[in-house]
Amino acid sequence: MYLCTSASGCDNISPMPSATKSNDVKTELAQLAKDAKSAQDLMQRMVKLLHQRMLKYNWVGFYMLEQEPPGQPPMLVLGAFEGAMTPHTRIPLHQGICGAAASTGTTVVVDDVSLDPRYLACSLETKSEIVVPVFAHGKVIGELDIDSHFPAAFKDDDRALVEYCAGLVGKSLEKSSK
Numbered sequence: 070m071y072l073c074t075s076a077s078g079c080d081n082i083s084p085m086p087s088a089t090k091s092n093d094v095k096t097e098l099a100q101l102a103k104d105a106k107s108a109q110d111l112m113q114r115m116v117k118l119l120h121q122r123m124l125k126y127n128w129v130g131f132y133m134l135e136q137e138p139p140g141q142p143p144m145l146v147l148g149a150f151e152g153a154m155t156p157h158t159r160i161p162l163h164q165g166i167c168g169a170a171a172s173t174g175t176t177v178v179v180d181d182v183s184l185d186p187r188y189l190a191c192s193l194e195t196k197s198e199i200v201v202p203v204f205a206h207g208k209v210i211g212e213l214d215i216d217s218h219f220p221a222a223f224k225d226d227d228r229a230l231v232e233y234c235a236g237l238v239g240k241s242l243e244k245s246s247k
């Protein structure tokens with residue numbers, strides 16, 4: 070835990086243990102899901118909130134699975150995101166950490182991206198990454214990808230938080246595609 074000793078205040082750092090912080094953020098996310106006008110609105114507000122509140126989440130974005138044009142292999146297409154623009158706006162399922170998470174339907178956590186041959190670089194500053202698939206009606210329809218400038222930034226409580234986010238978005242997309 071960080072103890073603030075500055076007389077001028079410590080607004081820019083988080084003195085809270087990470088589990089407490091992610092529980093607070095979970096409560097805010099649940100409210101966001103209730104207030105959102107659409108799944109797209111929820112995704113936009115969610116990436117903003119995670120980027121602002123979780124200090125090690127330096128790039129936060131959705132990739133959504135697209136089947137178009139018919140007959141072509143499906144692609145992950147960049148959706149709502151916060152952080153610097155990425156060169157990877159379309160990712161085939163056989164490429165990247167993103168492709169691995171979507172094609173296997175499982176969460177992928179990479180503590181050191183420099184050691185993972187699947188990694189597609191988005192920023193030289195990125196050290197670790199988590200990608201969580203989003204399911205609707207039992208099928209992967211996209212994913213939530215988060216990069217950190219810190220090695221091994223994604224612990225169990227981060228994984229639980231990001232999986233919770235993906236669950237909220239999945240439910241919202243299920244509602245809109247009934």
Ligand code: SME
Nearest residue numbers: 155165166167188189191
């Ligand atoms: N690093 C990802 C590509 C997306 S950028 O991080 C935003 C990957 O390896 O699939």
